[in-house]
Amino acid sequence: MEGRRERPPASRAKKPAAKRTTTEHNGTVAAPSHAGSCGPRRGARSRGAERDGDPTKKPTTRARPGQASMRITDLRSSATGATGVAEQPAFLEHLPPAIHDPEPPASPELQPPAHPEAPEVARGSSRRRGARSVGQLRASRASRKELEETPEGKLKNVLEKLKLKREKISKAADVVNKIVKRLLSRMKNRESEFKDVQQLNTGSYYERVKISAPNEFDVMFKLEVPRIQLQEYRDTGAFYLVKFKRIPRGNPLSHFLEGEILSASKMLSKFREIIKEEVKEIKDSDVCVEEEKPGSPAVTLLIRNPEEISVDIILALESKSSWPISTKEGLPIINWLGTKMRTSLRREPFYLVPKDAKVGNSFQGKTWRLSFSHIEKYILSNHGTEKTCCEVGGVKCCRKDCLKLMKYLLEQLKKEYQELEAFCSYHVKTAILHMWTENPQDREWDPKHLSRCFDNFLKFFVDCLRTEKLMHYFIPKFNLFSQELIDQKSKEFLIEKIEYERNNGFPIFDKF
Structure with missing residues (x-):
C-alpha cells in the first residue's frame, strides 16, 4: 500500500x-x-x-x-518511541529510599x-x-x-x-512510599539484627517495563555482610550455603547460625516477624502481611486502599567481594555493550536472597540464591549500542516494547490456563536478554518493524521451550527450563498456546 x-x-x-x-x-x-x-x-x-x-x-x-x-x-x-514518551536513562547507583515516577x-x-x-x-x-x-x-x-x-x-x-496512567502511578507511589519508609525507619531504630538495612528498588516498575497498572512493587532491604564464604549447593551455580570466614564477637547474625551455616529460613522468619509487628502499628492505612509462600524469598504486603497494591519486601545479603566462579562466563555483553561495561558491572556488589533450593517436593531451608536484579535494571535502561538509544532526542528502538508485549502475552495466558503456573516474567526477561545479545545492533530493533521483531522473539522463546534450554544470563550452567524446574508437558502446552496466538493475530490481546 x-x-x-x-x-x-x-x-x-x-x-x-x-x-x-x-x-x-x-x-x-x-x-x-x-x-x-x-x-x-x-x-x-x-x-x-x-x-x-x-x-x-x-x-x-x-x-x-x-x-x-x-x-x-x-x-x-514530535518523534516518540513505539510506546509513546521516550524513557530517561538510568545509572548504576544506589537509589534513594523512595519510589520515583519512572516516566x-x-x-x-x-x-x-x-x-x-x-x-x-x-x-x-x-x-x-x-x-x-x-x-x-x-x-x-x-x-x-x-x-x-x-x-x-x-x-x-x-x-x-x-502504558501506566500517570494519575495512578502518582497515587500508588505515594501510598507505597509512605509504608515502606515507615517500615525501614522502624527497623533501623529498633535493636534487632536488621537495624543496618538499606533500601534498593528492583523489579519491573523500576526497570520501566511494568505493564497495565502500578499494582506490584519489589523492594530489597539489603544488609551488608563482609567476609563471607560461599559453598555452592549441588553444583547448581545459583544456590549457595553461606558461612562467615570469621565471626566477630557480638555479630547479631550469629543467632541464625546452624553450626557454621547461616540459615536462610531462620533469618527470613525473623525478618517476617519484625515486619508483621510493625505493620500492626500502622493505623492510618489498610495494609496487612500475606501468608508465607513456600520457597518465596519475599515478605508480601497487601495494601487495599485506595486500590489493591502488592509490595514484595525481599531480604538480601550484600557482598562486595568478587562474584562467584559460576558467573565467570555469564553476562555475555562484550559484543553488545562492550568489554569495559562488562568489567565495570562485575565490580558491583552481588546479592544473596533467602530462596530455598528445591529438593524433590521439599525445600532446602539453608540455601541462598544469587541475585543480579540491580545489574538487570541497569542493562534495561542502557540497552543500546548507541549511548543515546531511546533517550530524548535519540534514535528509538523496540527492545523494551517486545519485552512488554511478551510479558503481557504470558500474563494473559496464565490467567486462563493453570497449566502455565510454573512460568514467570523472569523467564521472559532472561530470554530477551539472550535475544538482545544475539542481535546487538540498534538497527535490528527498529520500531518501524515492531511486528517482525516481536515475531522473531516469539520464535526464539518457543525454541527455548522446545529444546528445554534457557540458561540463566549470569550463571550459564543454571538452566531455567530444566526438567527439575518445569516439566515437559507444561512447556509443550505453552508452545501450543503461543503458536495459536501467532497464527491467529493474537486474539488474547483483545481481552482487555
Whole structure:
C-alpha cells in the first residue's frame, strides 16, 4: 500500500529550486529508515510516512515557501518511541529510599500534531481549496484506521493501552512510599539484627517495563555482610550455603547460625516477624502481611486502599567481594555493550536472597540464591549500542516494547490456563536478554518493524521451550527450563498456546 511520489506538473518544474517543497502531497516528510535483521532494508526514505490518504490521488495543495521547513521542524520534534514518551536513562547507583515516577511527563513539543493537514484548512483562501483539504483529512483518518488493523498497528495499539496512567502511578507511589519508609525507619531504630538495612528498588516498575497498572512493587532491604564464604549447593551455580570466614564477637547474625551455616529460613522468619509487628502499628492505612509462600524469598504486603497494591519486601545479603566462579562466563555483553561495561558491572556488589533450593517436593531451608536484579535494571535502561538509544532526542528502538508485549502475552495466558503456573516474567526477561545479545545492533530493533521483531522473539522463546534450554544470563550452567524446574508437558502446552496466538493475530490481546 505504499504511496508513490507524484511527479509535479510541468508548470511547476520551471520554478526556482528554492521554492520547491520537500514535503509529500499529504504534508508529511519521509523519515530515514534503519531497517535491520528484524525487517526488510528500505531506501533513504520511509514510504510509511507518505501513506496518508488515498495514494492514487494527485496532490491537491501546494506548499508555500516556508511551509515545508515549518512542518519538518514539527515532525522532528514530535518523534516518540513505539510506546509513546521516550524513557530517561538510568545509572548504576544506589537509589534513594523512595519510589520515583519512572516516566517523565511529555513536554508540549513532543506531542504529535493532531491533524497534519489542519494548517492548510486554516490558511485556505478559497472555498474549493478548503474543501479539498477536508477531503484529505477524512482520507487520513481512514488510513490511520487501516493502519491499526495491520499487525504493526495492532501491537502498537496494545502497547498504548498497556502504558501506566500517570494519575495512578502518582497515587500508588505515594501510598507505597509512605509504608515502606515507615517500615525501614522502624527497623533501623529498633535493636534487632536488621537495624543496618538499606533500601534498593528492583523489579519491573523500576526497570520501566511494568505493564497495565502500578499494582506490584519489589523492594530489597539489603544488609551488608563482609567476609563471607560461599559453598555452592549441588553444583547448581545459583544456590549457595553461606558461612562467615570469621565471626566477630557480638555479630547479631550469629543467632541464625546452624553450626557454621547461616540459615536462610531462620533469618527470613525473623525478618517476617519484625515486619508483621510493625505493620500492626500502622493505623492510618489498610495494609496487612500475606501468608508465607513456600520457597518465596519475599515478605508480601497487601495494601487495599485506595486500590489493591502488592509490595514484595525481599531480604538480601550484600557482598562486595568478587562474584562467584559460576558467573565467570555469564553476562555475555562484550559484543553488545562492550568489554569495559562488562568489567565495570562485575565490580558491583552481588546479592544473596533467602530462596530455598528445591529438593524433590521439599525445600532446602539453608540455601541462598544469587541475585543480579540491580545489574538487570541497569542493562534495561542502557540497552543500546548507541549511548543515546531511546533517550530524548535519540534514535528509538523496540527492545523494551517486545519485552512488554511478551510479558503481557504470558500474563494473559496464565490467567486462563493453570497449566502455565510454573512460568514467570523472569523467564521472559532472561530470554530477551539472550535475544538482545544475539542481535546487538540498534538497527535490528527498529520500531518501524515492531511486528517482525516481536515475531522473531516469539520464535526464539518457543525454541527455548522446545529444546528445554534457557540458561540463566549470569550463571550459564543454571538452566531455567530444566526438567527439575518445569516439566515437559507444561512447556509443550505453552508452545501450543503461543503458536495459536501467532497464527491467529493474537486474539488474547483483545481481552482487555
